Amino acid sequence: MAKKVVIISYYWPPAGGPGVQRWLKFVKYLRDFDIEPILYVPKNPSYPIIDETFSDEIPKDITILKQSIFEPYSIARLFSKKNTKKISRGIIAKEKQTFVEKLLLYIRGNFFIPDARKYWVKPSVKFLKKYLVENDIKTIITTGPPHSLHLIGLNLRKELDIKWLADFRDPWTTIGYHEQLKLTKRSKEKHYQLEADVLQTADQIVTTSFTTREEFLQLTKKPIEVITNGYDVEKHAPTSLDEKFTISHIGSLLSERNPEILWEVLSELLQTETNFATDFQLQFAGVVSERIQRKIQEVGLSNYTTYFGYVSHQKALQLQRASQVLLLIEIDAEKTKGIIAGKLFEYMAAERPILGIGPKDADVAKIIQQTNTGTYFLYSEKAKLKSQILAYYEAYQTKQLHTSAIGLQKYSRKALTEKLAEVLYKLT
Numbered sequence: 001m002a003k004k005v006v007i008i009s010y011y012w013p014p015a016g017g018p019g020v021q022r023w024l025k026f027v028k029y030l031r032d033f034d035i036e037p038i039l040y041v042p043k044n045p046s047y048p049i050i051d052e053t054f055s056d057e058i059p060k061d062i063t064i065l066k067q068s069i070f071e072p073y074s075i076a077r078l079f080s081k082k083n084t085k086k087i088s089r090g091i092i093a094k095e096k097q098t099f100v101e102k103l104l105l106y107i108r109g110n111f112f113i114p115d116a117r118k119y120w121v122k123p124s125v126k127f128l129k130k131y132l133v134e135n136d137i138k139t140i141i142t143t144g145p146p147h148s149l150h151l152i153g154l155n156l157r158k159e160l161d162i163k164w165l166a167d168f169r170d171p172w173t174t175i176g177y178h179e180q181l182k183l184t185k186r187s188k189e190k191h192y193q194l195e196a197d198v199l200q201t202a203d204q205i206v207t208t209s210f211t212t213r214e215e216f217l218q219l220t221k222k223p224i225e226v227i228t229n230g231y232d233v234e235k236h237a238p239t240s241l242d243e244k245f246t247i248s249h250i251g252s253l254l255s256e257r258n259p260e261i262l263w264e265v266l267s268e269l270l271q272t273e274t275n276f277a278t279d280f281q282l283q284f285a286g287v288v289s290e291r292i293q294r295k296i297q298e299v300g301l302s303n304y305t306t307y308f309g310y311v312s313h314q315k316a317l318q319l320q321r322a323s324q325v326l327l328l329i330e331i332d333a334e335k336t337k338g339i340i341a342g343k344l345f346e347y348m349a350a351e352r353p354i355l356g357i358g359p360k361d362a363d364v365a366k367i368i369q370q371t372n373t374g375t376y377f378l379y380s381e382k383a384k385l386k387s388q389i390l391a392y393y394e395a396y397q398t399k400q401l402h403t404s405a406i407g408l409q410k411y412s413r414k415a416l417t418e419k420l421a422e423v424l425y426k427l428t
Contacts, residue, residue: 002031003139005035005424009142011041016310018229028417030417041064042068044069053312114151114191125152128156133160141166144172145170165206171338173188173191203222229345230412242281244280249285249286249326250285250319250326261385266282281304282301283305286308286309286310316343317350320346324352325354327354327356330356336359337358337361339362339363354374355375360378371408372403
């Protein structure tokens with residue numbers, strides 16, 4: 001008989017963006033490893049991005065439990081719909097914040113701990129406590145952010161004889177935007193205490209990065225497994241490479257992910273390299289901050305830049321496979337070295353060279369190097385970056401621009417699900 005597991009997630013189709021993909025893909029393959037997933041998700045969520053194509057990937061006949069959720073973002077929109085949507089998506093500008101933005105951040109950080117989905121905790125615990133007992137289910141999984149969902153697991157674990165796996169797609173108190181929430185001392189202490197309670201109570205912890213695992217090992221003695229995000233092995237219609245020398249970034253690009261050296265290097269190459277101006281195209285699929293758009297305009301790249309805005313996941317995959325070079329950019333800060341963007345693995349599967357820029361000793365740099373899928377530079381390495389882009393361009397001109405990846409199989413969604421299944425069976 002298959003092992004039944006209740007997965008408690010905020011993000012589920014029709015939600016778009018990276019938050020939904022991790023557990024949608026796990027659920028897609030769990031039955032292959034004799035595990036029957038049961039989803040518990042909100043009935044009326046406030047998703048900032050919608051992508052209906054994800055609904056096609058939900059396995060048939062799967063049990064999906066839905067309960068209503070109250071989210072204060074709906075009230076906040078009465079004051080500022082634009083700013084509320086930006087904050088709910090994690091888009092927080094450091095400079096030139098309006099009074100409304102500052103007020104919303106203060107309220108978000110100090111009145112809704114750990115986040116604005118906190119009001120779903122109590123009704124969820126009440127509902128799931130009854131459901132787990134009646135259906136004799138002994139294992140639950142919570143995935144965050146939003147980290148309030150881990151509080152559902154925390155309460156259920158304390159009240160029932162069950163096993164609990166807490167999955168952290170991102171860190172909690174060390175996440176990049178945490179310091180921008182204008183937290184009072186008391187609020188910070190509350191976050192640290194809740195984080196510690198979760199880490200010390202869960203039977204198993206899973207992280208998506210090695211750095212986050214090391215951070216959590218300082219806070220708990222509970223077992224911690226790294227299960228990264230990954231890519232799907234799917235059959236795609238043949239995609240022709242772009243005729244132009246396209247350098248593409250897929251996904252949101254927020255203000256702090258602004259490698260000015262890259263824009264400057266591209267501007268310089270336009271002026272010095274023969275035919276570069278004719279061949280070059282810069283592409284963005286996803287939200288791009290106004291600050292980055294201004295910088296691109298300042299250095300003279302606007303006429304060579306295309307902004308697609310948000311595109312479906314299938315369109316994103318198509319753009320990745322057609323591009324000549326794929327950009328992977330992270331904030332230049334110690335706290336972000338453990339962030340492994342989900343698109344990294346899809347980039348690798350697209351078999352196009354990755355050009356990464358980010359902090360020193362980043363987990364993504366190690367993966368890119370180990371898999372031989374691209375190059376990685378620090379924000380201070382302008383000369384090396386310029387040399388590499390020129391090398392990519394010269395290879396493009398001779399139709400020799402490609403990658404020779406190694407060891408990608410362990411990052412396939414099915415292989416990662418098998419690893420997850422092994423962890424779940426050890427809990428019994």
